[in-house]
Amino acid sequence: MRYELYYWPGIQGRGEFIRLALEEADADYVDVARRAESGGMGVPALMRLLNDDTVAHPSFAPPFLKAGDQIVGQTANILLFLGPKLGLVPDDEASRLWAHQLQLTVADFVVEVHDTHHPISGGLYYKDQKPEAQRRAADFIATRLPKFLGYFETILERNPHGDQYMVGAALSYVDLSMFQIIEGLRYAFPRSMKKSEPDYPHLTALHRRVSVRPRIARYLASARRLPFNTQGIFRHYKELDA
Amino acid sequence: MRYELYYWPGIQGRGEFIRLALEEADADYVDVARRAESGGMGVPALMRLLNDDTVAHPSFAPPFLKAGDQIVGQTANILLFLGPKLGLVPDDEASRLWAHQLQLTVADFVVEVHDTHHPISGGLYYKDQKPEAQRRAADFIATRLPKFLGYFETILERNPHGDQYMVGAALSYVDLSMFQIIEGLRYAFPRSMKKSEPDYPHLTALHRRVSVRPRIARYLASARRLPFNTQGIFRHYKELDA
Numbered sequence: 208m209r210y211e212l213y214y215w216p217g218i219q220g221r222g223e224f225i226r227l228a229l230e231e232a233d234a235d236y237v238d239v240a241r242r243a244e245s246g247g248m249g250v251p252a253l254m255r256l257l258n259d260d261t262v263a264h265p266s267f268a269p270p271f272l273k274a275g276d277q278i279v280g281q282t283a284n285i286l287l288f289l290g291p292k293l294g295l296v297p298d299d300e301a302s303r304l305w306a307h308q309l310q311l312t313v314a315d316f317v318v319e320v321h322d323t324h325h326p327i328s329g330g331l332y333y334k335d336q337k338p339e340a341q342r343r344a345a346d347f348i349a350t351r352l353p354k355f356l357g358y359f360e361t362i363l364e365r366n367p368h369g370d371q372y373m374v375g376a377a378l379s380y381v382d383l384s385m386f387q388i389i390e391g392l393r394y395a396f397p398r399s400m401k402k403s404e405p406d407y408p409h410l411t412a413l414h415r416r417v418s419v420r421p422r423i424a425r426y427l428a429s430a431r432r433l434p435f436n437t438q439g440i441f442r443h444y445k446e447l448d449a
Numbered sequence: 450m451r452y453e454l455y456y457w458p459g460i461q462g463r464g465e466f467i468r469l470a471l472e473e474a475d476a477d478y479v480d481v482a483r484r485a486e487s488g489g490m491g492v493p494a495l496m497r498l499l500n501d502d503t504v505a506h507p508s509f510a511p512p513f514l515k516a517g518d519q520i521v522g523q524t525a526n527i528l529l530f531l532g533p534k535l536g537l538v539p540d541d542e543a544s545r546l547w548a549h550q551l552q553l554t555v556a557d558f559v560v561e562v563h564d565t566h567h568p569i570s571g572g573l574y575y576k577d578q579k580p581e582a583q584r585r586a587a588d589f590i591a592t593r594l595p596k597f598l599g600y601f602e603t604i605l606e607r608n609p610h611g612d613q614y615m616v617g618a619a620l621s622y623v624d625l626s627m628f629q630i631i632e633g634l635r636y637a638f639p640r641s642m643k644k645s646e647p648d649y650p651h652l653t654a655l656h657r658r659v660s661v662r663p664r665i666a667r668y669l670a671s672a673r674r675l676p677f678n679t680q681g682i683f684r685h686y687k688e689l690d691a
Contacts, residue, residue, distance in 0.1 A: 308508070
């Protein structure tokens with residue numbers, strides 16, 4: 208099965224949680240919007256599928272994944288779908304629900320990270336909502352960052368199968384997402400993370416373990432891994448990391 | 450199976466999406482935090498389970514559902530779990546993923562509704578973020594409300610099984626959630642909804658159909674249905690409905 212991933216070509220964004228899973232599993236996939244328009248791909252192919260009014264199950268927004276005739280949208284839902292196929296989640300139903308529950312909490316966190324720089328509107332530039340962003344980011348760093356990271360740290364500590372993985376006794380897509388969260392927070396909020404990350408030793412260790420997995424390390428060193436920038440979810444603005 | 454729902458007792462909030470599904474299915478459930486503390490329930494029972502550090506799979510926040518030994522958190526995940534058990538989702542895997550994808554889009558919308566009155570911090574009072582709330586609410590009404598409602602309207606229009614249901618040919622938990630969305634928006638933004646709802650005739654019709662289903666009508670007329678108020682997700686502040 209060749210998977211087609213549809214996501215904006217210039218950012219890691221929400222698509223990155225899917226890319227990491229596909230890369231770790233060495234899956235056959237095409238990152239459609241990053242391929243040449245001349246080959247029928249690129250952003251026009253993404254827009255076509257997003258706006259095609261004959262599609263019965265359109266997605267509200269990218270990312271979405273095409274697997275044969277099936278189109279699946281919503282980041283966490285795509286991972287719910289892909290997890291078993293890629294061997295990135297335990298076999299039993301209860302563990303799969305638990306992994307998905309954690310992924311939905313990751314998704315909630317991602318919204319809050321995004322809204323530090325866009326607290327008023329995604330349709331306005333950052334510079335047009337800067338005072339509000341500074342207020343929201345200060346609250347994020349003081350209250351939300353420790354609440355979410357403390358929660359995820361607890362999950363590792365309490366895992367009955369040991370503190371190496373978020374779910375069960377083997378790597379799952381949730382671990383890959385936690386890697387991305389830590390990586391993104393370090394980029395966006397280096398000063399705050401330097402101060403607070405020592406409180407979350409299990410998360411730091413998980414981040415390191417994921418980063419040196421052969422396929423992940425190879426992916427991160429490749430041109431397929433886009434750099435962080437100030438267009439994505441994790442953005443570095445010095446004044447928001449005070 | 451007697452389900453135990455854990456959610457804040459004074460608001461509809463996210464718990465309401467679960468309550469509507471349990472009520473429509475006439476399921477055996479206890480709304481734990483609304484029961485008497487003297488019977489070992491009430492908010493202390495909720496806090497106990499939320500803070501019990503022997504729970505291996507704690508939830509980040511309410512609602513969560515206890516079904517025998519299993520605890521499931523995250524609103525959309527609870528509906529993913531309950532849907533098949535309550536007969537509120539089609540049988541095939543593809544339809545279940547599609548229903549869940551829509552429910553996750555409902556969840557995204559709910560965050561944006563909430564943030565109209567709390568754009569800076571959930572830890573501050575509304576009155577401490579009122580100018581920011583007015584700016585965010587104006588953008589919400591101008592751009593996000595039509596984008597989300599337009600999307601959900603399209604889903605009804607394009608349903609290959611007819612425009613009576615969001616998913617397939619029968620009522621699902623997604624329809625119950627759409628009822629709650631329209632009901633909540635009418636409460637919070639009566640002026641804006643009066644103006645814009647004629648653009649979404651399928652959603653209006655779906656809301657009406659759900660509201661007269663015997664079990665839903667009985668529930669809405671009962672003391673189990675909490676009224677909307679200015680503590681929940683949908684809040685009416687006249688200045689935000691401009």
